[in-house]
Amino acid sequence: MAEAATAHEFDILILGGGSGGYAAALRASELGFSVGLVEKGKLGGTCLHNGCIPTKALLHSAEIADHARDAGKYGVNVTLDSIDMNAVNAYKGGIIAGKFKGLTGLIKSKGITVIEGEGRLTAPNTVTVGGTDYTGKNIILATGSYSRSLPGLEIGGRVITSDQALELDYVPNSVIVLGGGVIGVEFASVWKSFGVDVTIVEGLPSLVPNEDAAIVKQLERAFKKRGIKFSTGTFFQGVEQNENGVKVTLVDGKTFEADLLLVAVGRGPSTANLGFEEQGVTIDRGFVITNERLHTGVGNIYAVGDIVPGVQLAHRGFQQGIFVAEEIAGLNPVVVEDVNIPKVTYCDPEIATVGYTEKAAKEKFGDDQVQTQEYNLAGNGKSSILGTSGLIKVVRQKEGPVVGVHMIGARMGEQIGEAQLIVNWEAYPEDVAQFIHAHPTQNEALGEAHLALAGKPLHG
Template sequence: MNHHTPAPEEFHVADTNGTVFDIVVLGGGSGGYATALRGAELGLSVALVEGGKLGGTCLHNGCIPTKALLHAAEVADSAREGANFGVHTTLDHIDMGGVNKYKENVIARLYKGLQGLIKSRKITVFEGWGKLVAPDAVEVNGERVTGRHIVLGTGSYARSLPGLEIGGNIITSDQALQLDRVPRSVIVLGGGVIGSEFASVWKSFGADVTIIEALPHLVANEDESLSKAFERAFRKRGIAFNLGVRFQGATQTDDGVHVTLEDGKTFDAELLLVAVGRGPNTANLGYEEQGIRIDRGFVLVNERLHTGVGNIYAVGDIVPGLQLAHRGFAQGIFVAEEIAGLNPAPIIESGIPRVTYSEPEIGSVGLTEAKAREVHGTDNVEVLEYNLGGNGKSQILATAGFIKLVRQKDGPVVGVHMIGARVGELIGEGQLIVNWEAYPEDVAALVHAHPTQNEALGEAHLALAGKPLHAHN
């Protein structure tokens, strides 16, 4: 399905007549368009420069399309497992044409809505690849767009490894999202969020999947107990993985790809998905020429997201830290309010929620147990795990998992970590608990609806407060 491309007269002003905008945003992804929308809402004049489609990676090549695939995978699993619930169904086949049409329709609806928002707030959009040419100007299509403030939000790209060329049977998430078939077998290089989500999708669609991860665990940035539970769940699903050994090389064969690890192990599959993270889009954009400090491609900023050069700020994936759309949204809002003089509170990075949308899901916010002991002292941390086996709705959904709470001894909860089907939907309350520095007793006093999985959060806090209901003390 083709996306609607707005006619130039809808957005683009060819002659700005020397206009100096309050904000010029370079990049129309999550961080960039959030800056533009909030800035315009605050009455500032805003120009937005984007060479691709508004919405950036998240809307077109990231969050939205991958989660659409994951939902289709969940539907496939439900059809396959219907007999467990007394509903006898058969799974005929996965029609990737139909799956992709559904995915593209979701993207198109959201894209149209975003275009409408941008237009309604009278944001001037310049369609083309921009470059920073002065502390107060961006050049696009040979035209100089001047702003009192510049916000850099040029996003990220799917990285590869040195010597590993993308093409043919070696793909990144960009190509994986456009596949018109279910591969027979896939090797996933990288066991982080992106690799784990695609591994989950393809296994549900019927492919043989093997993950290769150099670190000791899958989703290694999560609390170790979640990583281990995640590995057990993947093993039970038949997803193979090889941990703790580095990738050495890959060669394309007549019917796929041959992969070698440094310990001599070899693997063969139809496709190799390279999911080793995302790199910042900052090369050849004029940043360093204007004196902006770059480290490993990332733009260095202070806690107020200022680059230290003129009135130039940076947001989103080019700023070191979690590469998440909702972090970009928050940073964009922050910068717009900073420019407008509202003096917003700095964003607390540890309070940003994280979700891995696989089967099972992982939802987390705040400090892991290891990090909490490092920050607060080994003996000054309390931990509690609440098994979802004691939760009625989890039993109905036939999901296993647990909620792990990390608190400062006799103090607030500093980490909420969850694994199980649909636990990502619980992260909203988890982030309120952590960010508002709630004590277990505070949350235990709240009444949680029964039967819901959300109730498990309440039960976990009851237990941590010393008065468990459906759990042993």
């Protein structure tokens, strides 16, 4: 491993220790570079402390609550007395603490220098932290994102973001969720499992509007069945709050009242007041503009993760961090398009997708050049055992490769690995039809969908 020329000079200096930043640091260290990693908070960033890990811990607690509530259907007699949020938070906190300890130990073991404090880019090769300058032959910007709000909508009191929602020490009676995207439907799912009266408000015509139409239809049907209410197609106008709750008004005059309003309108890039523009880095609506190889066009400055336009996913940050470290090393890594990065929304039912939706595929290849196949999970034995419903939809080019896989149902996120390989390796349904999928598994359903699209359905 290379050593820094001085304590303040590095081959690679990274601003931000979240998913993209620490992945870049670890890979760069493996490649023999001296690495400095600047972080103002805790290593692991949003994903570990305020995002992926804590929300999925809550979702697992919610799943356990649902299992207890429904246990009688499976011949197990138990009762669900209450949700102990102190215990839930202790469980969640234990997971975070364990992962944080492991990450900090790994970073230390790789000889990576962690620089604590808020950094600012003060030259094309310099980051200043607390009045001290640190230089890097290469700079990687990885400053992450924050919970956005809407213009004029102030966070405070009974108006909260996911950051505050993760720290609630009680179960509210009712919640309005502003935003029907990934964050909104995940929290709505958790709270409904905890016994909360939930209403989602989404200005666009549907929940999870970026998903394939078949997935949207299934999710909305499932949410209605679960008793999760939602209003779509009308935008938020304002909110009033008092000591008892909130009253939300939409532009069409509809009103909703609840204990809390969760603002879940997405995440914004954390790039303000960090010196990027002063050093010539192009910023557009807060995002750092790069070429396809994540170079900013200024010196040896690169950017990764949520500050780069595109899908905001921790594993995209991991991939981009590794990519840039290898790019600096001259390894010429392969560019992965955002559309081919797998996405999972961990609500109940779970959504897992990769590649083009049917609509996007038709826009790219032409209406008559796209074929689709849907496989209903009602025909899958393991899904029946689990008591889940949903479907798997495969999108292919006509007489060509699979370009999209879209799934909804319990534990569908666990199927996305094979789906990603199918799409990224441009496999044909006829190729996948030859694979053997173990029985009984939900994974069989993915195989069945491809069998059907290859013209030889087994159970369809």
